[in-house]
Amino acid sequence: KSGCELFLRFITLAKFDTFAIDECRQKLIERGQVFLERTLSSRQRIAEYSQEFIVDGSIILTHSYSRVVLTLLAYASKFARFRVFVTESEPDKSGAKMRDELEAIGIPSICILDASVAYVMEKVTFVLMGAEAVVESGGIINKIGTFNIAIAAREMNKPFYVASESFKFVRYYPLNNRDLPDHFKYKASTIARLSEQNLEMEHPLVDYTPPAYITLLFTDIGTLTPSAVSDELIKLYI
């Protein structure tokens, strides 16, 4: 949602010197291409900016399947040796897929139960997540189970890093987990199927992690603290 909004703003807020319709069309298409290139290269840029945070001998905990984290770890594996614990992340068990892809790159990784996060946390050097959206407060919306991990990391004083591209920054400020709108938490088919009442019985697919639990965000515009997110957000959306 945020990606589309940013794209629209990017192409429509371009300056037009002439009023010829063909040139305008041309310009719009060019701007679209620029936006596309920037978003495609953003993962690589995130990997380059944050590669130095992964030092030799790190043990990293990650959650579920994230392409950004995958790119980051693949890039960092050229510079350092480290191990990864991946949570299984029910209900779709996407953690197993992440583990397979990491092993294919050559990074030793172990798939653990979601329930064993607190058990494993003392061995871990830091936690690295992707995000489905980064909200205005500096918090993130990510696969269910993220907030669990954040609380355990905070309790054990482990840094909690989030890697996300800048087009995931969304103009939204949830106050707590209950405040998340239904269309974020459940699939559209689920909402269509059930009425208002029965949604209470469904399991949400995402949760909101407040900014207090996040140490740093790695984005393609640089490394940010959660308090810097709303500043960057405003700059993006102007």
Added chain:
Amino acid sequence: MLPIHILKLIREVSVRIIHGRNEGSDISLTLQAVLNDRATMSTTNEDENDNLDENLQLKKQQIQADLTESLPMSNVEGSVSVQRLRPDIMDDLNWYSNEIDLSVKNLAQQALAHIHANEIILTLGYSYTVEQFFKYAASKKRQFHVFILEHAPFFTGHKMAVNLSQANIPVTVVTDSAVYAIMARVNKILIGTRSLLANGGLTAKSGTYSLALAAKNFNVPLLVCAPTYKFSPTYLPSFDPVMCNSFPSPENILSYQSSYQSSLDIVVPMHDYVPPELVTLIIGSGMGNAPSYVYRIVSELYSAEDNDLERS
């Protein structure tokens, strides 16, 4: 494009200077002058450095030398512009060096706002900034008492005690290990730092972390005096104290002549990392700032491209 040549030159010089220093590279030295081609303003983004005089002089000389060298480097139309831009650059450099000289003075001017009458203030070792801060408050006839942690094994606290008592400020020197014991009696803590990181954390003298933890426990405010040149755009990649630190010789602790050398490993870390949660206020040349606001100041001081010189 001419300004890009100059910027590249400045960046190359900076990288050379960084590599030449034997300390850890968590403070980068960049002098950026963002120049316009023919039109309007020229803004200068400055950088920080922990040994300002030496580096600044070195930097100025280098840039002057390189500027004259770069004249042949640029083409026909270029050489005219370099001459024209030269006074602008020299102005900016002078402004930069003035700013650095004055930043400590500006900081000291705020002493009266932070030091109240009959307070007991704790500090760690010797810091020029903090000394000026205290001296200014004393010169305005503010009565206060200073506890100084002696900062073993370098014992810089003794020098601070001598300097402050020359300004007729009552001082008490305390051993580092007693920091927890006296914390209950202290009203606030005022320290200097080697550098301020972009997340609001500090790399400060060793011993600062335990000071900060004790302060947190007793809810004593921790104020950090940081002139503009100490703000750094870098982050610490790892909190491992061995990895990101420098270690001077342990001669002070156990001399080379001692007989137990072979089985003994002596570690003398120079610096500590203090996380931003433990810092209450950062006093800069402007006014007091929360550690979570440091990113804003850093983004105003530096241009985004210079955050990692080694890359470009």
